[in-house]
Amino acid sequence: MPVAAGAAPSRPRLLALLWPFAALLALALLLPLTGNEYWALIATRACIYWVLVSGLNLIVGFAGQLAIGYVSLLTVGAYTASVLAAGNLLEPLHPALALAAAALLGAVFGVVVGLPALRLRTFYFAMTTLGFATIVTQVALAWQDVTGGGIGITGPSLPAPFDTAWGFYYLCLALAALCTWITGNIARSRFGRALVTLRDAEVAAEASGIAKPWLLVLVFLLAGALAGFAGGLFATLQTYITPDAFTFDLSLLFFIAVLIGGRGSILGPLLGTLLLTLLPEVAAPLAAWSTFLYAALLLVIVLAIPGGIASLIDPRNRRKLPENRAVIPRPELLPALLGQQPRHAGLTLRDIVLAFGGVRAIDGLDLDLRPGEVHGLIGPNGSGKTTTLNVISGYYRPETGGMTCDGSPLPAGDAVGRAARGIARTFQTPRVVGEASVLENVMVGATIEGRAGFLEALLSLPRQRREERMLEDRARQALQAVGLGALADIRADRLQHSELRFMEIARALMLRPAFLMLDEPAAGLSTDEIKRLDQLIRGVSRQGIGVLLVEHHADLIFEICDRITVLNLGKVLAAGTPEEIRSHKEVVSAYLGG
Numbered sequence: 001m002p003v004a005a006g007a008a009p010s011r012p013r014l015l016a017l018l019w020p021f022a023a024l025l026a027l028a029l030l031l032p033l034t035g036n037e038y039w040a041l042i043a044t045r046a047c048i049y050w051v052l053v054s055g056l057n058l059i060v061g062f063a064g065q066l067a068i069g070y071v072s073l074l075t076v077g078a079y080t081a082s083v084l085a086a087g088n089l090l091e092p093l094h095p096a097l098a099l100a101a102a103a104l105l106g107a108v109f110g111v112v113v114g115l116p117a118l119r120l121r122t123f124y125f126a127m128t129t130l131g132f133a134t135i136v137t138q139v140a141l142a143w144q145d146v147t148g149g150g151i152g153i154t155g156p157s158l159p160a161p162f163d164t165a166w167g168f169y170y171l172c173l174a175l176a177a178l179c180t181w182i183t184g185n186i187a188r189s190r191f192g193r194a195l196v197t198l199r200d201a202e203v204a205a206e207a208s209g210i211a212k213p214w215l216l217v218l219v220f221l222l223a224g225a226l227a228g229f230a231g232g233l234f235a236t237l238q239t240y241i242t243p244d245a246f247t248f249d250l251s252l253l254f255f256i257a258v259l260i261g262g263r264g265s266i267l268g269p270l271l272g273t274l275l276l277t278l279l280p281e282v283a284a285p286l287a288a289w290s291t292f293l294y295a296a297l298l299l300v301i302v303l304a305i306p307g308g309i310a311s312l313i314d315p316r317n318r319r320k321l322p323e324n325r326a327v328i329p330r331p332e333l334l335p336a337l338l339g340q341q342p343r344h345a346g347l348t349l350r351d352i353v354l355a356f357g358g359v360r361a362i363d364g365l366d367l368d369l370r371p372g373e374v375h376g377l378i379g380p381n382g383s384g385k386t387t388t389l390n391v392i393s394g395y396y397r398p399e400t401g402g403m404t405c406d407g408s409p410l411p412a413g414d415a416v417g418r419a420a421r422g423i424a425r426t427f428q429t430p431r432v433v434g435e436a437s438v439l440e441n442v443m444v445g446a447t448i449e450g451r452a453g454f455l456e457a458l459l460s461l462p463r464q465r466r467e468e469r470m471l472e473d474r475a476r477q478a479l480q481a482v483g484l485g486a487l488a489d490i491r492a493d494r495l496q497h498s499e500l501r502f503m504e505i506a507r508a509l510m511l512r513p514a515f516l517m518l519d520e521p522a523a524g525l526s527t528d529e530i531k532r533l534d535q536l537i538r539g540v541s542r543q544g545i546g547v548l549l550v551e552h553h554a555d556l557i558f559e560i561c562d563r564i565t566v567l568n569l570g571k572v573l574a575a576g577t578p579e580e581i582r583s584h585k586e587v588v589s590a591y592l593g594g
């Protein structure tokens with residue numbers, strides 16, 4: 001039921017997805033029937049918090065960035081709106097314009113706060129967001145002429161019909177609903193899937209051509225604008241603000257609302273925000289203990305339900321899976337999925353050298369990968385096979401040597417650019433997003449084909465919806481082809497190891513690649529599964545795709561490869577057809593044995 005990052009759902013699934021939101025909205029619309037203005041105040045506050053948390057959710061819950069000090073953007077928005085409406089800096093602005101300016105400044109500061117995330121990891125980034133929150137509060141205190149310093153400043157007051165408790169409540173409710181809709185749209189778009197893939201499987205995201213900096217900047221812009229706007233609304237609700245209103249507790253509330261809600265969900269954090277806003281009211285005598293209550297609630301959720309509220313309400317967790325299921329690929333579906341590759345010049349490596357400290361992992365390697373051929377790369381452990389794959393896919397930058405792809409140079413060390421050159425890969429240990437469905441994981445493979453921009457995704461415009469439908473159809477086709485069609489809507493972390501290997505192949509095929517590099521795809525597979533993998537790889541190469549196969553299963557290698565390169569201590573020990581390799585004396589004694 002949570003709106004997880006993912007594919008455009010079919011109609012019954014859409015209804016299942018939407019009814020909790022519709023029920024919450026119906027309850028919220030009926031709230032004025034209570035006639036109790038105190039509830040109007042609490043519910044308005046919950047709506048305003050959600051405007052902020054909905055954006056923060058994309059950063060924390062989807063992108064996995066620990067932005068703890070997000071109260072700073074609420075502060076920036078609240079002061080911007082108040083100062084501009086009061087005319088302390090310029091001529092007084094209309095409150096609506098002051099709120100718009102708060103969103104604008106929030107967006108700018110959102111990016112400023114977010115930029116360190118491009119370089120810093122987890123806790124270091126969390127610390128910078130906290131540092132920023134302190135700076136903003138100090139500026140609000142010190143800039144007395146404008147902000148009123150410790151004495152504070154009057155918040156904007158909106159004109160009729162928003163100048164009554166219920167009038168303002170309806171405005172905030174409409175804005176909260178709008179935020180739910182737009183962030184849900186992002187979550188279900190290629191941008192949402194890209195965010196969770198960057199969070200859980202960064203190398204797989206890069207291999208699919210997903211560029212982290214741009215994506216994060218867009219999300220920081222959006223989340224900052226929402227937080228700034230929420231700040232303006234907060235100042236309106238409070239009618240008067242001082243720096244004390246923006247406590248660390250409040251920042252903690254926003255952050256914990258996302259965590260207890262669950263990562264990669266919209267409904268979970270929405271319920272988390274409601275819970276945390278209502279909790280101090282229900283337990284009013286414990287108000288002084290609110291930080292303690294938040295921390296205790298967080299501990300209970302983390303220990304008892306690590307996936308948060310979202311995991312409790314996610315139907316993909318409950319659907320029973322057949323016990324003795326088998327992956328039966330259908331290579332006959334590959335022509336429709338992949339089309340026929342146009343003839344191209346292949347992929348070449350010349351004189352590649354790469355050393356790690358004193359270890360020459362690759363030492364003068366030449367390799368030619370031709371279209372429509374399966375090229376085996378074999379050798380003992382530590383001979384440089386995976387390193388070769390990482391050099392081709394741009395993760396490692398060789399010290400010397402050059403590469404070309406289809407006749408033009410392949411720049412070293414550009415992992416994100418490989419997808420656009422038609423180079424796809426799988427990993428020795430499958431890199432997947434466990435909390436996303438199998439279908440969503442596979443759809444990530446064709447992220448770079450999306451033409452609809454962030455704004456189109458935000459508003460779910462026709463081109464965006466059309467592309468999503470096409471992408472979902474193709475991903476289902478790819479899953480049928482590798483034999484996982486029946487598991488498309490299951491969470492990936494419920495799959496067996498062998499199924500994950502086939503899922504990674506489906507994700508790579510989504511790119512309709514010119515070259516496919518498979519890193520030990522048969523590892524952990526049963527004999528039957530290896531036979532089926534064999535059929536699948538042959539099917540792929542028949543479509544004109546050049547396959548580079550790194551493998552330890554000699555039977556598979558000699559069965560399907562057109563050419564084989566044998567590495568030893570980073571050097572080519574032998575290269576040729578399977579027959580030539582089988583009768584190569586040094587290979588037999590060094591690697592094949594006997």
Ligand SMILES: Nc1ncnc2c1ncn2[C@@H]1O[C@H](COP(=O)(O)OP(=O)(O)OP(=O)(O)O)[C@@H](O)[C@H]1O
Nearest residue numbers: 356359360361379380381382383384385386387388
């Ligand atoms: N990131 C790294 N830092 C330091 N040394 C590394 C790194 N990656 C690989 N090596 C070293 O480079 C050599 C080649 O490693 P590589 O993983 O490419 O071998 P491989 O043939 O793929 O082995 P396996 O079959 O065990 O996967 C090894 O000696 C390994 O220890």
